[in-house]
Every structure is written in structure tokens, then in C-alpha cells.
Amino acid sequence: MADPWQKAYDFAVEVAREAGEEIRKAGECEMKVQTKSSTVDLVTKTDERVEKIIIRALKGEFGDGAFIGEESVANGQPCVLSDKPTWIIDPVDGTTNFVHGFPFVAVSIAFAVNKELEFGVVYSCLEDKMYKARKGKGAFCNDEPIQVSDVEEIKKSIIISEHGTDRRKEVVTKIFSTMQKILCIPVHGLRGSGTAATNMCLVATGAVEAFFEIGIHCWDIAAGAVIVQEAGGVLMDVDGGPFDLMSRRMVSANNKKIADRIIKEIEAFDVTRDDAPVQKKE
Ligand SMILES: O=P([O-])([O-])O[C@@H]1[C@H](O)[C@H](O)[C@@H](O)[C@H](O)[C@H]1O
Ligand SMILES: [Mg+2]
DSSP: OOOTTHHHHHHHHHHHHHHHHHHHHHHTSOOOEEESSSTTSEEEHHHHHHHHHHHHHHHHHHOSOEEEEHHHHHTTOOOOOOSSOEEEEEEEEOHHHHHHTOSOOEEEEEEEETTEEEEEEEEETTTTEEEEEETTSOEEETTEEOOOOOOOOGGGOEEEEOOOSOOOHHHHHHHHHHHHHHHTTTOSEEEOOSOHHHHHHHHHHTSSSEEEEESOOHHHHHHHHHHHHHTTOEEEOTTSSBOOTTSSEEEEESSHHHHHHHHTTOOOOOOOOTTSOOOOOO
16 A cells, blocks of 8 residues: 555544544533642543543544553553554643643644654644644645744744653752753743643744753654654754654754754753653552
């Protein structure tokens, strides 16, 4: 078959749109907020319900496959990327925004085969922007082609980063020290939308030059990774090495010059890989 994944790609776009509709409706209702890894790592019934809707739809169309979903992993499912065709899902990226009514919330669905990302779909559902990209076929927002910015001078850039959910003082100190150094290069500005998936789409459209974060998960960035690359951008590790989806560290940028300049300023801290063996409780 010449193009084995086109049907899956088209279907993912439809599923993301339906999931976004559910999120929009749920945002108008009272919500019960719970916490996960820390008191600032939030989850709602909508995150869990929307993930189930997405997985049920994908299984209904393509049968049982491999899935890495944020809420399934939180409930004890394995988080290992194998060579099998694998769906990587964040049902609600920007849960804190969703809870507070801050208007950037995204559905993120990616698909990998042989550990390589084939396509990614990010639906920024409150803005009604459907971002999508397939390996080798370009990146789009609402069906219009998108491209990264051509800025090469860091002093003419806007950079995005996030604070994540780790509030240990030594971690927060490193995050702010990095941001301070980047701000003082000086860059035109620092931003953050509160959703990693949307941040990557902002790199892909050229609205900003780069987005970096330590502490994100594979489901936050898998779809965005394809979108950034297909829009002409680059992905790297925060130490300048190759991008590793499961490492929880990433720099995405419009070009290598901007990425390298940011990497010079990043003060890294340790995070546990997404695919680290789960420690069994005694
Ligand atoms: O929990 P969630 O809202 O799906 O995802 C979070 C968002 O993408 C946020 O922008 C990023 O800073 C965090 O690292 C993520 O965990
Ligand atoms: Mg997320």
C-alpha cells in the first residue's frame, strides 16, 4: 500500500475535533478538580472522559493497538514506546488553563511506528485551530500551510517556556535563572500559553522562535514535534544532543542557530524519563 497511514491521520483529525467539542462543553459546567504528582498537577473528570472517548473511537476504527495516554499512564498503564504502531494522546493539554478558564487548551494526538513519529494533530479547541502534520507532507493550521519564522538573530526573537509542575525550590531556581539569562540576552520577549502542544504550534506558525521545557511528557509534545519539523523547525535535547521523545527534555526552534543559543543558557535539572521502569511499592 502506497500510503498506509493516511486514513489514520484523517481519522485522528476528526477524533481531535470531537474531543475538543466535549472539552468546550465541559468548560461551561462546574468541574471537580483532583491532583496527581503534586498539588499543582491537576486533573478533572473531563481529562479522563475525553481520553476514553478518543481511545474508544480509535479502537473502534482500527482495532486494539498500542496506546500511551496521559490519564491511562496516571492510572498505571505502561509508558513504553515500542516498534508497534502507537497512539500517543494528551486528551486535555493545559488542564490548569481549562480549570481556570484561561483560553488555551489543546487535544494532542500523535502516531508513531517503529518509534518514529508519523503524524501529529493538535486541536487548540477554544481558539478552534486545527494544527496537523504528517511526516514529509507539510504542516497546516485550519488547512493552510504553516512555516517557522526566518529570524536568525536571538535578539530579534520571542521565546516560550513554562514553569511545569515541579515546585521544589532548587528546580524553580534553575527555571527562573535560565529565563533570566535568556531575557537578558536580550530577547524581544518571553511567553507561555500554558499548553506545551500549543506552544509547539506557535513555533510552527512563526509566532515565536522557540519553545523549550524540562519536565514535559511525551504526550504533551509528540504531535507538536511532527508539526514543528514539518513546518521547517528543529528539535533538540536541552544539552544540544538529539531529541529524545521519552526524555522529558526538549528544545523546539525555528532553526539550529536559535536553538543552540538558547541551549547555552539552559540550566538543566534531573527528571525521570517517561519510560523509566516503575518502582513497585513494597
Ligand atoms: O498536564 P497537562 O496540562 O496535560 O500538560 C502540561 C502543559 O503542557 C504545560 O504547558 C507544561 O508546562 C506541563 O509540563 C505539562 O504537563
Ligand atoms: Mg499535557
